[in-house]
Amino acid sequence: MRIKHRVLPLAVLLALLGAVLTGCSGQGGPAQGGAPGPAEVGVVTLAPRSVRIERELPGRASPFRVAEIRPQVGGIVQKRLFAEGGEVKAGELLYQINPEVYQAAFDSAKATLAKAEANLMTLKLKAERYKELVAINGVSKQEHDDAQAAWLQAQADVAAAKAALESARINLAYSRITSPIAGVIGKSSVTEGALLAVGQAAPLATVQQLDPIYVDISQSSAELLRLKREFGQQAGKAGIPVQIVLEDGSTHAQPGKLEFTDVTVDAGTGAVSLRVLVPNPKHDLLPGMFVRARLQQAEVKDALLVPQQAVSRTPKGEATVMVVGSGDKAEARVVEASRTVGNQWLVSKGLAAGDRVIVEGLQKVQPGMPVKPSAANTLPAVPADVSGASSPASAPSAASAASASAVK
Helix, strand or coil: CHHHHHHHHHHHHHHHHHHHHHHHHHHHHHHHHCCCCCEEEEEEECCCEEEEEEEEEEEEEEEEEEEEECCCCCEEEEEECCCCCCEECCCCEEEEECCHHHHHHHHHHHHHHHHHHHHHHHHHHHHHHHHHHHHCCCCCHHHHHHHHHHHHHHHHHHHHHHHHHHHHHHHHHHCEEECCCCEEECCCCCCCCCEECCCCCCCCEEEEEEEEEEEEEEEEHHHHHHHHHHHHHHCCCCCCEEEEECCCCCECCCCEEEEEEEEEECCCCCEEEEEEEECCCCCCCCCCCEEEEEEEEEEEEEEEEEEHHHCEECCCCCEEEEEECHHHEEEEEEEEEEEEECCEEEEEECCCCCCEEEEECHHHCCCCCEEEEEECCCCCCCCCCECCCCCCCCCCCHHHHHHCCCCC
16 A cells, blocks of 8 residues: 555656646747748838039139239339239239330430421422422422432331330330239339349239139049040030039139130140139139039939948949849849949949839848838938939929838
C-alpha cells in the first residue's frame, strides 16, 4: 500500500508539466511562423512644371565709361576746380592752365588774318583793273598775269591766316581742361602750380560713369555648348534678366540685363565672356568689385524634379531611383539626371508624370518587394528658380501637387 501512494503523485506531476509545456508552445506559434507584411514607404508623385535653369557665375564690375583726363597743351596749372571723389558733368571745367601765352598767340593770329584780308582786297581791285586795261592794251600781258598771280597768292595767305587763327583758338580752349563725360572723378595727380606737358604718361584724373555699370562674367565654352544642345538657342541669349549678388551675400536692389555673349573663346581659360548691364543709382557697385551673377540660361517646359535623397548611383555611375510599380511592388529605374535645381534633380529620361518615387524607407526595400506607399512626411520645397506657372499636364499648383503625392 505504501508503494502505490508514492507512485500516484509522480504521475500527476508529469501530466501537469506536459500541459504547461503544451500551453507555452501554443501561445507564440502564429506570431513567429507568419510571413512579414509589405514595407511602408513614403513616395512623391511626379508632376511636370516649368523650370528656369539658372547658373551663378563669378564676375567683376567695370565702369560703363572711362575718361582719362590728360592735357593737350603744356603750361602751369592755375586752378583745380573739382572735389576729388565728387560727381562732375560733361563739359565741366576741371583744370585751368595759364592761358596768357595761348591768348597772345590767338591775338597775333587774328591780326595776321586781318592784315592778309586787307592785302587781299587791294590785290583783288588791282587784278580787276588790269583785266580791263589789258583788253585795250593799256597794260602789258605780263603785268596782267602778275596782278592775277598776286591776287591768288593773297587768297592763299588769307586761308593760311584763318587756319592759324583756328589753331590758336583751339590751343586757347585747351588751356581749359574739361570733362568729356559725366561721372565720378577720382583723385587728382597734380595740384596748382604743376607744370603740364603734352603726352605725359600719368593722367591728371580719371572720370568713370558708374550708373549704369557693367559686370563682366565668364562661362566655360563646354557648358555653353551643352546648354545650347539641350535647350536650343534660348540658352544664354541677350536680354535675359540677371540678379547680382554682392560680396557680403546681399542681393543688388535692381536686376541687370545680359547685353551680349562674346563670339571668341579665350585660348588660355577656355571660357566665353558675358557682359551684364546693371542699373547702379546708389553706386553700390564699384569698379573692380567681385560679385556673383545669377542668370537664367534656359527654360525647360514640362520638367520633372526628383528629390535628391531619392537618387542613388550604381558602381557604373548610373543614376537610379526606386518607384512603386504595378501591384504596389518596388521597381528600380535607371534615369538621366545631369543637373540639380535647388535641392532636387532635373530628370530628363527614365521617369514620366504620375510616377510614384520612393523617398522614405529606401533602406527597407529591394526591387520586386511589395510595399505599402503613403505620402512622404517631408516633401521637397519648390526651389526658388522654379517658375510658378505650371504646364497643362501638371497639377494646378505646388500645394496641390504635394497633396496629390498620396498614393491611391
